[in-house]
Amino acid sequence: MKxxxxxxxxxxxxxxxxxxxxxxxxxxxxxxxxxxWPAYFKKAKGVEVWDLDGNKFIDMTIMGVGSCILGYxxxxxxxxxKKVIDEGSMNTLxxxxxxxxxxxxxxxxxxxxMARFARTGGESMAxxxxxxxxxxxxxxxxxxxxxxxxxxxxSSNLSSDKNLDGHLLPGLEPKGVPRGLKGxxxxxxxxxxxxxxxxxxxxxDIGVIVVEPLRHQEPKNDFLKKVKKIAEKIGAVLxxxxxxxAWRLNPGGSHLFYGVHPDIAVFAKAMSNGYPMxxxxxxxxxxxxxxxxxxxxxxxxxxxxxxxxxxxxKKLQAKNVxxxxxxIGKMIxxxxxLLAQKHGLNISVVGPxxxxxxxxxxxxxxxxxxxxxxxxxxKRGFLATPSVYVSYAHKEAHIKVxxxxxxxxxxxxxxxLNNNQIHKLLEGPVAHSDFKRLT
Amino acid sequence: MKxxxxxxxxxxxxxxxxxxxxxxxxxxxxxxxxxxWPAYFKKAKGVEVWDLDGNKFIDMTIMGVGSCILGYxxxxxxxxxKKVIDEGSMNTLxxxxxxxxxxxxxxxxxxxxMARFARTGGESMAxxxxxxxxxxxxxxxxxxxxxxxxxxxxSSNLSSDKNLDGHLLPGLEPKGVPRGLKGxxxxxxxxxxxxxxxxxxxxxDIGVIVVEPLRHQEPKNDFLKKVKKIAEKIGAVLxxxxxxxAWRLNPGGSHLFYGVHPDIAVFAKAMSNGYPMxxxxxxxxxxxxxxxxxxxxxxxxxxxxxxxxxxxxKKLQAKNVxxxxxxIGKMIxxxxxLLAQKHGLNISVVGPxxxxxxxxxxxxxxxxxxxxxxxxxxKRGFLATPSVYVSYAHKEAHIKVxxxxxxxxxxxxxxxLNNNQIHKLLEGPVAHSDFKRLT
Numbered sequence: 018m019k020x021x022x023x024x025x026x027x028x029x030x031x032x033x034x035x036x037x038x039x040x041x042x043x044x045x046x047x048x049x050x051x052x053x054w055p056a057y058f059k060k061a062k063g064v065e066v067w068d069l070d071g072n073k074f075i076d077m078t079i080m081g082v083g084s085c086i087l088g089y090x091x092x093x094x095x096x097x098x099k100k101v102i103d104e105g106s107m108n109t110l111x112x113x114x115x116x117x118x119x120x121x122x123x124x125x126x127x128x129x130x131m132a133r134f135a136r137t138g139g140e141s142m143a144x145x146x147x148x149x150x151x152x153x154x155x156x157x158x159x160x161x162x163x164x165x166x167x168x169x170x171x172s173s174n175l176s177s178d179k180n181l182d183g184h185l186l187p188g189l190e191p192k193g194v195p196r197g198l199k200g201x202x203x204x205x206x207x208x209x210x211x212x213x214x215x216x217x218x219x220x221x222d223i224g225v226i227v228v229e230p231l232r233h234q235e236p237k238n239d240f241l242k243k244v245k246k247i248a249e250k251i252g253a254v255l256x257x258x259x260x261x262x263a264w265r266l267n268p269g270g271s272h273l274f275y276g277v278h279p280d281i282a283v284f285a286k287a288m289s290n291g292y293p294m295x296x297x298x299x300x301x302x303x304x305x306x307x308x309x310x311x312x313x314x315x316x317x318x319x320x321x322x323x324x325x326x327x328x329x330x331k332k333l334q335a336k337n338v339x340x341x342x343x344x345i346g347k348m349i350x351x352x353x354x355l356l357a358q359k360h361g362l363n364i365s366v367v368g369p370x371x372x373x374x375x376x377x378x379x380x381x382x383x384x385x386x387x388x389x390x391x392x393x394x395x396k397r398g399f400l401a402t403p404s405v406y407v408s409y410a411h412k413e414a415h416i417k418v419x420x421x422x423x424x425x426x427x428x429x430x431x432x433x434l435n436n437n438q439i440h441k442l443l444e445g446p447v448a449h450s451d452f453k454r455l456t
Numbered sequence: 457m458k459x460x461x462x463x464x465x466x467x468x469x470x471x472x473x474x475x476x477x478x479x480x481x482x483x484x485x486x487x488x489x490x491x492x493w494p495a496y497f498k499k500a501k502g503v504e505v506w507d508l509d510g511n512k513f514i515d516m517t518i519m520g521v522g523s524c525i526l527g528y529x530x531x532x533x534x535x536x537x538k539k540v541i542d543e544g545s546m547n548t549l550x551x552x553x554x555x556x557x558x559x560x561x562x563x564x565x566x567x568x569x570m571a572r573f574a575r576t577g578g579e580s581m582a583x584x585x586x587x588x589x590x591x592x593x594x595x596x597x598x599x600x601x602x603x604x605x606x607x608x609x610x611s612s613n614l615s616s617d618k619n620l621d622g623h624l625l626p627g628l629e630p631k632g633v634p635r636g637l638k639g640x641x642x643x644x645x646x647x648x649x650x651x652x653x654x655x656x657x658x659x660x661d662i663g664v665i666v667v668e669p670l671r672h673q674e675p676k677n678d679f680l681k682k683v684k685k686i687a688e689k690i691g692a693v694l695x696x697x698x699x700x701x702a703w704r705l706n707p708g709g710s711h712l713f714y715g716v717h718p719d720i721a722v723f724a725k726a727m728s729n730g731y732p733m734x735x736x737x738x739x740x741x742x743x744x745x746x747x748x749x750x751x752x753x754x755x756x757x758x759x760x761x762x763x764x765x766x767x768x769x770k771k772l773q774a775k776n777v778x779x780x781x782x783x784i785g786k787m788i789x790x791x792x793x794l795l796a797q798k799h800g801l802n803i804s805v806v807g808p809x810x811x812x813x814x815x816x817x818x819x820x821x822x823x824x825x826x827x828x829x830x831x832x833x834x835k836r837g838f839l840a841t842p843s844v845y846v847s848y849a850h851k852e853a854h855i856k857v858x859x860x861x862x863x864x865x866x867x868x869x870x871x872x873l874n875n876n877q878i879h880k881l882l883e884g885p886v887a888h889s890d891f892k893r894l895t
Contacts, residue, residue, distance in 0.1 A: 027555055033570075034558040036746040039550050040573050040756035057552045061544030069552065081546040082754040089544040099538060105500030105528040107520040107730025109839055111478050113496045113508065116466055119473040131472075134479050136732050137755040140579045143606065151632030166751050167582065168607060169634070192749040193590030195608070197636035286754060291546030293575050293732050293755040307475040310631040312605050315521040315725055316576040316732040317479035321760070400548055 018396055021055035023069035028056035042186070043082055045449070049402060050391045052445035061089035063410040066400060077349075077394070077401040077419050080408050083372075086264055086287035086342075087332060088410020094290045097328035101320045114323035121330060122298050125269040128278035130301030134294070134317055138260045138285035139165035141295035144312055145283050146225060148297070149254035152280075152306035155224025158202045159216045161209075162229030164258050172198035180204050185232070188451040207234050210243045217251050227256045228279075231271045233367045233374060241277040248280070254303055255279040260286050260295075265342055265371035265407075268334045290329040294322035338409045339371070345416060346370025346407040352420040360427040362434075364403075374404040385439045386430060388448045393429055397422040457835055460494035462508035467495035481625070482521055484888070488841060489830045491884035500528035502849040505839060516788075516833070516840040516858050519847050522700055522811075525726035525781075526771060527849020533729045536767035540759045553762035560769060561737050564708040567717035569740030573733070573756055577699045577724035578604035580734035583751055584722050585664060587736070588693035591719075591745035594663025597641045598655045600648075601668030603697050611637035619643050624671070627890040646673050649682045656690050666695045667718075670710045672806045672813060680716040687719070693742055694718040699725050699734075704781055704810035704846075707773045729768040733761035777848045778810075784855060785809025785846040791859040799866040801873075803842075813843040824878045825869060827887045832868055836861040 028046050032038040038045055046054035055068035066074045066089070080086075087094060101114070119132040133148075135141040146169045150156055163185035164170045173180045174191040176199055181189045183206055203220065205212035207229070217223050226248045230241055248255035257279040259270040264287040266274050272282060280303045285295035298304075332338070350366045350373045357364045363378040377386040387403055394401035399422055433439045467485050471477040477484055485493035494507035505513045505528070519525075526533060540553070558571040572587075574580040585608045589595055602624035603609045612619045613630040615638055620628050622645055642659065644651035646668075656662050665687045669680055687694035696718040698709040703726040705713050711721065720738035727733055737743075771777070789805045789812045796803045802817040816825040826842055833840035838861055872878045 024549075027552060028550075031550075031555045031558070034555065034562060036570055036572060036743050040554070040752070041754060042750070042752040043754075044548070044550055044757055056550055058544065058547045058549035059552070061547045066544075066547060066549060068549065076548050079548050081548055082757070084546055084754055084758075089547060090542065095541050098541060102534050102537060102541075103529065105497065105505075107523055108497040108500050108505060108528060109483070109515050109518050109520055110463075110497035110505060110507065111467075111470075111483055111495055113466060113498070115479070116470045116473065119470070123473060131475055133475060136575045137579060137753045139753045140576060147607070147632040149632070150634065156634040156636065166753060168586070171750060186750075189750045190748055193586040193588070193745070194749070195589065195595040195637060195640050197595065197638070197640055198634060199636070201634050201636055291758060292760070293758055295755075304475050306632070309629055310633070311481070311610060311625075311628040313479070313481040314576045314578045314605060315480060315523060316734075318483055318521070319523075319730060319732055321731070 018072050018398060019070050021068050021070045021072060024055035024057045025052065027069065041082065043079065047449045049448055050388060050395065050445060051448060053392060053395070063088045064408065064415055074398055074400045075415055075419065077399050077405055079404065080406040081291050082286065083261055083406040084286045084291045086338065086408050087290045087329060088408045091290055093332050094325055094328045097324050098292060098321055101324040106320045111318060112320040112323055114320055114327060118323045118326050121327065122296055126273065126282065126298055128300065129282070129298040131304035132296055132298045133304070133307060133312065134296050134322065135314070136293040136295060136316055136322060138295055139167050141283050141285055141297055142258060143167045143169060145256050145281050145297045146227070147310060147312060148299070148304065148307045149225040149256055149281060151310045152303050153224030153252060153254050155222045156201055157220055157222050158225040158227055159205060159213060159223050160202060160227035161205050161207050162232065162258060164227060168194050168198060169202060173202040173204055175199040186451060208237045208240050210238070210240055213244060213247055217247055223251060223253050225256065226253050227258060229261065230257045230259065230275065231262045231369065233372065236275060241272070241275050245277055245279070254281060256281045256283065258283050260284065264288060264333055265339060266369065267339050268330065288329060289322060289325040292321055292325035294326050336409065341409055342407045343370045345411045346373040346405070348413065348416050349373050349405055349407070352416065352423065356420065356424045356427050359424070360431045362427050362431050371407055372404070373407065376403060379434065382439055384450050385443065385447045389430055389433065389439055389443055390426055391448065392444060393426040394422060397425065457511050457837060458509050460507050460509045460511060463494035463496045464491065466508065480521065482518065486888045488887055489827060489834065489884060490887060492831060492834070502527045503847065503854055513837055513839045514854055514858065516838050516844055518843065519845040520730050521725065522845040523725045523730045525703055525777065525847050526729045526768060527847045530729055532771050533764055533767045536763050537731060537760055540763040545759045550757060551759040551762055553759055553766060557735070557762045557765050560766065561735055565712065565721065565737055567739065568721070568737040570743035571735055571737045572743065572746060572751065573735050573761065574753070575732040575734060575755055575761060577734055578606050580722050580724055580736055581697060582606045582608060584695050584720050584736045585666070586749060586751060587738070587743065587746045588664040588695055588720060590749045591742050592663030592691060592693050594661045595640055596659055596661050597664040597666055598644060598652060598662050599641060599666035600644050600646050601671065601697060603666060607633050607637060608641060612641040612643055614638040625890060647676045647679050649677070649679055652683060652686055656686055662690060662692050664695060665692050666697060668697045668700065669714065670701045670808065672811065675714060680711070680714050684716055684718070693720060695720045695722065697722050699723065703727060703772055704778060705808065706778050707769065727768060728761055728764040731760055731764035733765045775848065780848055781846045782809045784850045784852070785812040785844070787852065787855050788812050788844055788846070791855065792862065795859065795863045795866050798863070799870045801866050801870050810846055811843070812846065815842060818873065821878055823889050824882065824886050828869055828872065828878055828881055829865055830887065831883060832865040833861060836864065
């Protein structure tokens with residue numbers, strides 16, 4: 018691999034003209050490998066990525082932040098997208114594809130009766146919360162998990178700037194969120210039904226409960242069922258944010274897997290294999306409350322999003338992609354465990370297989386170890402962090418060469434640990450682990 | 457023209473599975489021609505649109521709600537889009553095109569130093585308001601014009617449900633908008649600098665002023681300059697919402713035309729010829745406040761949006777599209793005036809040419825007359841309302857055949873007026889003119 022000079026230089030230029038350098042915290046070079054990360058891609062196909070300097074990598078990390086579940090530039094999805102591009106992707110009239118997509122989503126989730134669409138995850142959650150508040154007539158939200166950048170969610174940190182720290186991203190700043198929203202969103206922790214019980218006891222006006230049904234923890238002691246029971250009891254609208262997890266375990270929301278049906282479920286990311294698309298589905302009676310308020314946007318009516326989603330979902334079903342993902346994810350997780358054992362490294366592997374992840378268990382140096390892993394894997398031709406969004410394009414052959422490289426890198430890390438040389442081996446700063454100002 | 461049976465049937469199906477039938481108020485059949493509108497398109501190219509029943513129409517109305525400024529399925533934009541689709545439209549790494557686009561927007565607007573991107577107009581205005589509030593440290597917004605569906609804007613109707621009535625869409629319901637936002641957005645009318653002066657006298661904590669610099673009224677008595685002066689005096693961040701008007705008068709924001717530079721300008725719609733894209737540009741110091749808060753979304757990082765925007769803006773410049781639009785818009789407006797005179801119809805024509813619009817001046821029947829116009833034009837092969845978003849694909853030949861049809865329809869309308877037969881001639885209900893629940 019050549020040093021990705023062009024990518025590094027463009028990232029430095031970008032930070033001068035784009036606050037933060039880009040549009041997403043999780044794509045900042047500083048989150049992977051500060052001052053060394055290739056930052057930009059020229060071309061991508063399957064799991065292969067070419068950077069601006071002509072290096073070719075295999076993506077063994079976030080695969081488009083979880084959006085490219087079939088792999089990059091999937092032929093079938095692209096064919097469907099190009100068809101609607103040739104035939105006009107936008108019009109004064111509506112796209113028939115959105116009705117077909119609404120019907121398909123309802124068929125996959127028989128508890129739901131209606132659907133609305135948006136184009137990004139953050140705004141689709143804001144749509145869901147608006148509909149839920151309109152329906153229950155009560156503004157206060159109890160939530161757990163990560164749900165994006167919008168006011169309704171970030172307002173939680175107006176009461177305490179640590180409120181969101183347990184929910185994926187610590188350190189989120191609520192500056193610019195109107196102070197009138199203080200107290201309007203109350204956090205509880207996943208699998209802590211006692212916390213939610215406390216909240217509904219203290220706040221008699223909870224109108225909405227928002228949960229990520231699954232990320233790295235499985236629901237314990239019927240957590241999801243109990244959440245639903247509480248929502249029913251207090252007459253709150255229950256929203257499952259399926260943006261990260263859906264389509265990976267089964268063709269649809271993860272809640273189908275657990276047999277717990279919310280009032281509203283929200284999809285984005287993987288549903289359209291990288292084309293902007295989001296869906297809000299729900300029970301008919303709840304969704305009709307969208308008609309009592311105003312939720313309307315020009316670009317929600319374009320045709321690429323629904324065409325990409327239809328093609329992605331149909332391929333997911335036809336190829337049983339969730340099964341493939343489970344198998345490959347297991348192969349990766351088992352590989353990590355074996356190699357760690359072999360080299361005497363102390364790591365923990367957590368699932369689900371679709372989001373397979375390991376962490377180093379060395380109290381103070383974990384973030385440096387993680388950075389060293391990324392640095393050494395990059396030299397070997399892999400975009401890699403201890404977290405993989407497995408895709409359909411990851412085949413066994415990729416995992417074999419990947420695990421070979423992981424073995425080499427684990428050996429380097431173990432030696433560095435033994436000789437106390439982690440920081441000496443790092444050729445740049447340690448990666449950020451949370452929200453930080455870039456200057 | 458055949459009766460658009462399939463389109464009408466699909467619209468009725470859609471209303472059962474999508475609240476409101478679609479994603480945008482202005483695309484509802486009920487806003488054009490209830491029970492008669494073709495509703496869906498199969499194919500579109502230039503200004504031609506084919507519906508599901510095989511009818512071909514010329515679009516003489518909103519051209520994708522103003523987004524398709526070059527015409528439908530523009531070859532140059534589509535070529536650029538297909539290139540990034542073939543090479544992967546989404547990745548773990550960033551798209552270099554977004555840096556190029558940031559630099560182009562800054563070059564076109566030298567007062568600006570940085571850019572952020574989103575994918576829809578509504579969310580981009582929420583981003584702008586978040587940055588502005590974070591920068592000024594004050595939550596209260598004074599605004600005029602239409603700015604979408606999000607909480608910050610709709611909250612204005614929590615104080616009085618008529619607050620937004622003067623701003624494009626009357627009747628917007630703020631249900632589901634948290635009551636803690638009451639009073640956080642205060643409306644004033646365009647060209648009424650005295651109203652803004654009153655607001656800043658009454659509320660010492662206005663931190664943000666949001667204005668559509670132009671829609672159907674030109675600024676009078678240095679309105680925009682005076683707004684800017686007030687913003688400077690009170691230390692508020694001035695946002696120009698250019699979503700509807702930009703790129704039509706000149707290659708960039710309409711504010712360049714008036715020589716008044718805001719702190720932040722927001723673009724969407726026409727900037728990418730129908731592909732989801734939005735930009736928030738601003739002074740460096742103001743935009744850096746995005747770094748003190750959390751604004752981040754996965755789909756803001758995909759590649760189709762910036763590629764489409766770059767191709768659209770470059771073509772706009774190369775072909776001097778604004779000049780073409782002005783010429784065609786004038787031809788349409790002059791044509792309406794002459795034909796109305798010829799047939800003795802009382803109409804008013806308002807500009808700018810890019811959004812050329814007429815209204816009937818018959819106090820009680822105007823909405824019925826407008827509906828009859830749409831109905832009779834549809835029979836003649838035109839998607840038509842009294843409002844046209846002129847595009848580069850509208851050529852003189854189209855306007856000639858269009859004005860011939862308008863002449864025929866004006867004659868029908870005049871006769872109907874004379875014989876008091878407007879409602880008798882209507883083959884369906886009168887079109888809606890504002891927000892209404894569809895059941």
